Amino acid sequence: MPSLSRSMATKYVLDGKTLIPPFVAIPGLGGQAAAAIVAAREEGEFTSIDDFRKRTKLGKKVCETLKDEGVLEGLPEGTSSRCSRPGGCIPNDRPLGRRHALKVHLRLPAKPYLVTMARISIE
Numbered sequence: 426m427p428s429l430s431r432s433m434a435t436k437y438v439l440d441g442k443t444l445i446p447p448f449v450a451i452p453g454l455g456g457q458a459a460a461a462i463v464a465a466r467e468e469g470e471f472t473s474i475d476d477f478r479k480r481t482k483l484g485k486k487v488c489e490t491l492k493d494e495g496v497l498e499g500l501p502e503g504t505s506s507r508c509s510r511p512g513g514c515i516p517n518d519r520p521l522g523r524r525h526a527l528k529v530h531l532r533l534p535a536k537p538y539l540v541t542m543a544r545i546s547i548e
Contacts, residue, residue: 427451429471429496434459453490458483473501 427446431438435456438445448459458481465471465480474497478488491497 426495429462429500430466432463434463448496451490451494451496454487458487471500475502 427448427450431440431445433447435447435449437447448454448462449456461481461483465477468480471477471480474488474492477483477497477500478485488497
């Protein structure tokens with residue numbers, strides 16, 4: 426069975442004495458889908474099936490196939506957020522202090538505006 430964390434798109438991987446099949450070995454999964462999984466995995470570990478679907482941009486049917494093959498075993502269905510805290514996280518999951526600088530991008534109908542730094546105060 427292919428491994429979500431160790432399989433490659435099209436090549437077998439030798440892990441000790443175990444031969445790990447590539448993602449294309451799964452019936453119904455093509456080369457582009459396999460490459461998308463590997464590329465998304467390089468961005469970081471998948472936190473949920475929703476996170477997997479958003480980052481790989483794979484359809485529901487392909488995800489169902491991967492579930493049936495046991496590749497997505499252990500991933501919760503849950504939210505795609507990389508943070509379990511209500512309201513989200515600061516990038517890199519750093520704690521929020523009394524003051525924190527944020528970059529804010531605003532898109533207005535005619536022109537994009539960029540507010541480079543804004544200070545917020547948490548009390």
